[in-house]
Amino acid sequence: MTVLKALKKMFGKSEAEPLAPAAPLPVPQRQTESVSREPSAAEVHVPMPEHSAAIAPPVTSPTRAERPRRERAPKPVVIPWKPEDFVVEPQEGKTRFHDFPLAPELMHAIQDLGFPYCTPIQAGVLGYTLKGRDAIGRAQTGTGKTAAFLISIITQLTQTPPPKERYMGEPRALIIAPTRELVVQIAKDAEALTKYTDLNVMTFVGGMDFDKQLKHLEARHCDILVATPGRLLDFAQRGEVHLDMVEVMVLDEADRMLDMGFIPQVRSIIRQTPHKGERQTLLFSATFTEDVMNLAKQWTTDPAIVEIESLNVASDTVEQHIYAVAGADKYKLLFNLINDHGWERVMVFANRKDEVRRIEERLVRDGINAAQLSGDVPQHKRIKTLEGFREGKIRVLVATDVAGRGIHIDGISHVINFTLPEVPDDYVHRIGRTGRAGADGVSISFAGEDDSYQLPSIEEKLGRKISCETPPTVLLRPVVRVQRAIPAAE
Structure with a gap:
């Protein structure tokens, strides 16, 4: 009876007030983040030597399947801003970002980057992709194609709310690029364009600590994933990443991926995404070779073709x-x-x-x-x-x-x-x-x-x-x- 009184006192219960049963924890099916919880009375077991006073109950660690999903905290908007602050006068022969239905958060980031007018590839691609169409773009690096597909992705993800049931390791947008440097650069641009939204950007590249990248994946939801093919396959084959929720997929520098022998890996990745009719696919290449166009035909649906002669x-x-x-x-x-x-x-x-x-x-x-x-x-x-x-x-x-x-x-x-x-x-x-x-x-x-x-x-x-x-x-x-x-x- 002495120990029972001590336990009741520890949990703030009087002798007349029984301990309430513990509520069951949600059981997600896929990998989620670990969150600590208080033990219920049913989990408390105390050895009962007669000379003992109150003994602190042991905490039972939740199993992997019992770990609850984590709600992500939105990124705060630090600087007050309104669309009227971004004034760009119309100019003949130039397309403004104002000419497209972009969210204020995205326009704020575009203004920070100092981009009042679209480059030719941006103006050409956004006219189709913001309407949900697939697109194939031919443009060299340095023409603004990265911002073109990132603006399309961010618009899609901000206009469409995420699924109510969401797990870690389920990106909504996937960007595949052939080199680690290009992945890092795309992710840096994505961070700049999403700075006023609650979208999270992650990168998977070879040559860097796998466990460190895995911890980032387990810490928060992944909205935009930028990856090289090999490292992405590593995560997918281990069951850490699930690509069945991808809404937008981008293949950057497709000709270079062909040259480097990455196409078999890319095929394996694409098979794990939704059918091409259920996702938006954007493919960019510096050249439109026969091989590139054959790939585009396999992976896209009625794509708009935008060619920019950047030489x-x-x-x-x-x-x-x-x-x-x-x-x-x-x-x-x-x-x-x-x-x-x-x-x-x-x-x-x-x-x-x-x-x-x-x-x-x-x-x-x-x-x-x-x-x-x-x-x-x-x-x-x-x-x-x-x-x-x-x-x-x-x-x-x-x-x-x-x-x-x-x-x-x-x-x-x-x-x-x-x-x-x-x-x-x-x-x-x-x-x-x-x-x-x-x-x-x-x-x-x-x-x-x-x-x-x-x-x-x-x-x-x-x-x-x-x-x-x-x-x-x-x-x-x-x-x-x-x-x-x-x-x-x-």
Whole structure:
């Protein structure tokens, strides 16, 4: 009786007031977040040595199936804002974002990003996708296609309420991209556009801690998931992600996914999403090859086709030069160009990972702050490198085509092709890293005895000739290592 009185006292019950039975917990079918709860009286078991006073009851941990779903907290709107604050005057030949039925939260974010008028790909795509149609877009990187499909996704998810029964690991929108850098960039843009909504953005990429990504997935609902094919399949095969609730699916850079051999993985992913007639599908590619169009036919329903000829955009804003130079003199020319002109944000492209590593090592040895970006660099270091380059802490970024494909950094003054690419499309992507957002840029390509044969196909792609120049003799002088000042404390 002494222990029974102690228990009643502990739970705030008098002798005349019986303990109430515990209410049953909801039992969701899929993975949810763990939430602690108080034990019911029925769960309390106390050993009864006669000399005991009140003994605290043990807490029974809920099983995985007993864990309740978590309600997500909306992101607060910090700055008071109304649509009238975003004034953009109509201009002939230009489409405003005001011309589309976009939510105020989305318009606020668009204003923050400084985008009053749509780019051609945005104006062309949004006219169809905001009405719910599938679309196929042909556009190079740097033309605004990422914002085009993100605005479509955000509009769909904000206009349509989520299902009442929702579990962790069920994204409503899925974006598949071929490279880790592109995934990170898309997610960053998505975060900026959803900052005034309650939508959550998540990324799955290889080369980063799997358990850390899993914890993010278990912590909150996933509205927009951006992923590389391999890592997404890892999560799906383990039962951590379920794609049967996807309302909008985007395949970005489909031609690159074909080139990299990702299509079998993408097929496996798409089979786990709703039928193409029950989801909206957007496919973007820099080229409309026969293979790309066959894929689009399989995965879309009556798509609108929007083609933007962006090669002119690159050639109009980027001043292009080609230097005829012996392979043995390429590094001297590179070093002296950067050092003599004091360039502060330069991208250098090479075809192979070992070339990238050697160029970066020589630049660092000779006193120029450089970093490399290739498939051999761990993902966490790649992200840190990109941020350092974006912030101006890294002066020269040396990259392969695969690593450099998804880089969108404003302010890159020069792109240097240390070796000419084997694929003409890659030349266009490379020089598109500079001259962005209407700014002027310069590309300089080194044509040596081993790669000059690539020039005719590049010129055919561009639709015009590029004159070869002989570099000034002063730029071929031996390298003199940059002497950096050493602080007195050292």
